Amino acid sequence: MSDESEDIIDCMARMKGDGRPFALATVVRTEDATAAKAGAKAVIRADGSMVGWIGGGCTQGAARKAASDALLDGRPRLVRVYPKERLPDTVETTGVEIHKSGCPSGGTIELFVEAILPRPSLIVAGASPTARALAALGRRSGFAVTVAALVEDQPGFGEADAWIAGFDLSGAARVGTSFVVVATQGKRDREALAAALSCGAPYVAFVGSRRKAATLKSAMIDQGLPAARVERLRAPAGLDIGAATPEEIALSILAEIVQERRDAARLATAPPMQIEETDGGRFESQVVWPAPDSCRGNEGKH
Numbered sequence: 001m002s003d004e005s006e007d008i009i010d011c012m013a014r015m016k017g018d019g020r021p022f023a024l025a026t027v028v029r030t031e032d033a034t035a036a037k038a039g040a041k042a043v044i045r046a047d048g049s050m051v052g053w054i055g056g057g058c059t060q061g062a063a064r065k066a067a068s069d070a071l072l073d074g075r076p077r078l079v080r081v082y083p084k085e086r087l088p089d090t091v092e093t094t095g096v097e098i099h100k101s102g103c104p105s106g107g108t109i110e111l112f113v114e115a116i117l118p119r120p121s122l123i124v125a126g127a128s129p130t131a132r133a134l135a136a137l138g139r140r141s142g143f144a145v146t147v148a149a150l151v152e153d154q155p156g157f158g159e160a161d162a163w164i165a166g167f168d169l170s171g172a173a174r175v176g177t178s179f180v181v182v183a184t185q186g187k188r189d190r191e192a193l194a195a196a197l198s199c200g201a202p203y204v205a206f207v208g209s210r211r212k213a214a215t216l217k218s219a220m221i222d223q224g225l226p227a228a229r230v231e232r233l234r235a236p237a238g239l240d241i242g243a244a245t246p247e248e249i250a251l252s253i254l255a256e257i258v259q260e261r262r263d264a265a266r267l268a269t270a271p272p273m274q275i276e277e278t279d280g281g282r283f284e285s286q287v288v289w290p291a292p293d294s295c296r297g298n299e300g301k302h
């Protein structure tokens with residue numbers, strides 16, 4: 001294994017361990033003279049920086065654009081980079097993105113670009129039957145589940161990815177992008193809600209009636225929690241599907257979370273564009289996640 005392959009594998013391992021998104025670009029086919037050959041790989045971070053080697057500026061620009069798009073929608077891309085003077089009049093483009101290249105080498109290169117995204121994070125606070133059903137369903141549905149419950153209540157759960165003793169969520173991994181559901185249902189409701197609303201998570205929902213939620217919200221404001229923060233609480237949690245059992249309520253909550261995730265991906269305002277001038281032309285890429293700290297030691301290697 002080459003040093004470069006080790007760099008890429010180590011970089012991917014660190015970024016996955018940190019819960020950071022990235023794209024992996026692999027050269028799958030080349031024609032004529034190209035700087036990289038089939039099998040070459042590169043990790044492309046969300047800020048557009050790259051570890052690995054897949055060719056010169058023309059190829060890199062196309063790969064960055066495809067990586068940016070893949071990180072937005074999660075779908076892989078097959079990219080073909082043609083010399084602009086040799087671009088055929090008719091090109092089979094089904095499932096293929098075509099990019100024109102002005103690089104002097106004159107070769108054609110095909111890349112497969114796939115997004116490696118962390119599992120969405122779900123934090124379940126409480127140990128009620130609904131909390132246990134939601135943690136189990138969330139894990140089966142591909143979420144990274146953290147359970148926050150009193151120590152004596154934790155044995156009632158099945159498997160989880162992380163555990164928190166009590167309701168202090170400030171140290172939870174990726175809390176700033178987590179979906180938090182408070183399902184204490186009568187056991188330290190106010191304590192769990194105050195902690196959830198103070199942790200910075202964009203989505204906080206409460207399993208309980210509107211009347212109970214209104215009473216708790218008023219009490220938290222009286223205790224000094226900012227009203228604007230308290231008003232972000234979603235209650236009752238979940239879509240209105242007529243759910244009655246803990247399992248049905250858990251299903252309605254997870255359905256609402258999935259809807260929120262997909263709507264955010266479709267409707268989020270595009271961040272500022274990064275413009276890169278290459279020998280192959282002008283490519284644009286969107287910065288869709290904060291730039292990761294992982295793999296910074298390889299900056300500028302290529």
